[in-house]
Amino acid sequence: MSEIVEWTPDAHELADLELLLSGAFEPLTGFLGHDDLHAVHERGTLADGTPWPAPVTLHLSAEVSPGDEVRLLDPEGLALAVLTVTAHDADGLTAGPIEALGTPEHGPFARLRRTPAEVRAALGGRPALVVTMRGPLDDLTEITATAKELDAVIVLLPLSYGEAGPAVVRAALRAAERLPEGTLVVPVPLAPREEPEIDLELREHVATAYGATEHLAGPEPVTLPGPPHRRGLVVFFTGLSGSGKSTVARGLRDALLELGTRTVTHLDGDVVRHLLSKGLTFSKADRDLNIRRIGFVAAEAARHGGLAICAPIAPYAATREEVREMVESVGADFLLVHVATPLEECERRDRKGLYAKARAGLIPEFTGVSDPYEEPDDADLVIDTTHISIEAAVSRVLGTLRSGGWVR
Ligand SMILES: Nc1ncnc2c1ncn2[C@@H]1O[C@H](COP(=O)(O)OS(=O)(=O)O)[C@@H](OP(=O)(O)O)[C@H]1O
Numbered sequence: 001m002s003e004i005v006e007w008t009p010d011a012h013e014l015a016d017l018e019l020l021l022s023g024a025f026e027p028l029t030g031f032l033g034h035d036d037l038h039a040v041h042e043r044g045t046l047a048d049g050t051p052w053p054a055p056v057t058l059h060l061s062a063e064v065s066p067g068d069e070v071r072l073l074d075p076e077g078l079a080l081a082v083l084t085v086t087a088h089d090a091d092g093l094t095a096g097p098i099e100a101l102g103t104p105e106h107g108p109f110a111r112l113r114r115t116p117a118e119v120r121a122a123l124g125g126r127p128a129l130v131v132t133m134r135g136p137l138d139d140l141t142e143i144t145a146t147a148k149e150l151d152a153v154i155v156l157l158p159l160s161y162g163e164a165g166p167a168v169v170r171a172a173l174r175a176a177e178r179l180p181e182g183t184l185v186v187p188v189p190l191a192p193r194e195e196p197e198i199d200l201e202l203r204e205h206v207a208t209a210y211g212a213t214e215h216l217a218g219p220e221p222v223t224l225p226g227p228p229h230r231r232g233l234v235v236f237f238t239g240l241s242g243s244g245k246s247t248v249a250r251g252l253r254d255a256l257l258e259l260g261t262r263t264v265t266h267l268d269g270d271v272v273r274h275l276l277s278k279g280l281t282f283s284k285a286d287r288d289l290n291i292r293r294i295g296f297v298a299a300e301a302a303r304h305g306g307l308a309i310c311a312p313i314a315p316y317a318a319t320r321e322e323v324r325e326m327v328e329s330v331g332a333d334f335l336l337v338h339v340a341t342p343l344e345e346c347e348r349r350d351r352k353g354l355y356a357k358a359r360a361g362l363i364p365e366f367t368g369v370s371d372p373y374e375e376p377d378d379a380d381l382v383i384d385t386t387h388i389s390i391e392a393a394v395s396r397v398l399g400t401l402r403s404g405g406w407v408r
Pocket residue numbers: 240241242246269273282286287288290291311312313314315352354363364365366367371
């Protein structure tokens with residue numbers, strides 16, 4: 001008997017899954033494989049010639065073979081669908097039809113969701129003007145005039161994927177108040193595609209599934225990031241043990257608290273290892289997990305405009321990069337400070353006697369001695385604390401925050 005494989009797709013894949021299940025991506029019935037993808041790229045059709053503009057794919061790193069069934073879970077562990085694998089490639093691309101297991105109810109505004117079939121039934125054969133939107137509709141005259149001309153019901157589809165999702169749904173609800181009675185608002189979690197023409201074509205397909213006689217694409221949102229002193233910021237110190245990360249991080253925290261212009265979340269390395277990451281070792285996998293947890297909490301603080309200070313060793317470049325992406329994906333800024341005090345100086349300080357123990361072979365996998373430290377090549381600030389005072393080190397970081405406008 002083959003065991004049941006479970007897999008949690010990423011946010012983009014889950015959004016596509018929801019549209020596959022709801023019928024918004026009809027005629028697609030599952031995730032695409034290499035042949036279909038090739039045809040989509042080359043000709044804008046599936047391999048059998050059916051018009052289809054964009055890749056809808058799933059990457060799965062588990063070992064599966066054609067015929068296997070994979071239960072697809074949401075991040076909370078709820079099984080959403082079963083995928084029957086028809087192809088699985090070395091790069092993880094996994095194709096096959098899917099079947100729903102339950103109605104997905106996650107995400108804000110779940111009560112507003114309607115499947116395309118439900119919307120078409122509500123239209124009852126009347127013409128529909130479908131408006132897909134990723135930002136506010138400032139001018140409703142074109143929509144009102146077109147709907148009148150077609151004698152059509154207006155259906156607003158706020159494309160609710162991602163950080164701006166809730167705001168675009170609110171914008172649609174507000175616009176509906178100023179549009180004729182009977183205007184429908186249905187959030188659709190369609191993730192944007194990189195190329196604007198492909199994105200537009202995919203929106204056309206989704207609008208058609210929702211019964212569009214005509215489709216209007218709303219204007220692209222103008223995203224003006226707030227001023228830096230109101231944006232979230234993560235100041236992330238990295239460096240060897242004893243390089244001065246905790247000392248400078250504490251000094252920065254105190255200086256910011258004295259100024260009092262920003263809220264500060266301090267994720268002290270020791271506190272993290274005693275609470276958030278209690279029980280983790282110093283293996284590569286556990287260090288990575290530790291850094292991801294720190295990144296997750298810091299990004300949550302920064303999401304709401306907070307300033308978070310973190311000071312772990314964070315020896316791996318790829319994991320630091322993941323944290324940068326996590327933070328930037330919530331609309332906050334990320335500042336990497338490399339405390340580049342050389343190993344000899346850290347070892348000379350040896351405040352906790354750990355280097356001596358590591359040299360004696362009593363601590364295996366000690367960073368800089370028997371475990372790697374990948375020097376950053378993307379640091380926003382580099383500080384060697386060998387010959388400078390603690391105050392001078394703190395002022396350099398504070399100076400960077402002031403000159404970047406993050407602190408006033
Ligand atoms: N094997 C090994 N390697 C490195 N460091 C070790 C090790 N074992 C214990 N310690 C102590 O743990 C502190 C580093 O923890 P971090 O959470 O910052 O490390 S990591 O980012 O997860 O790699 C580090 O503290 P700092 O000196 O504040 O950096 C060490 O005191």
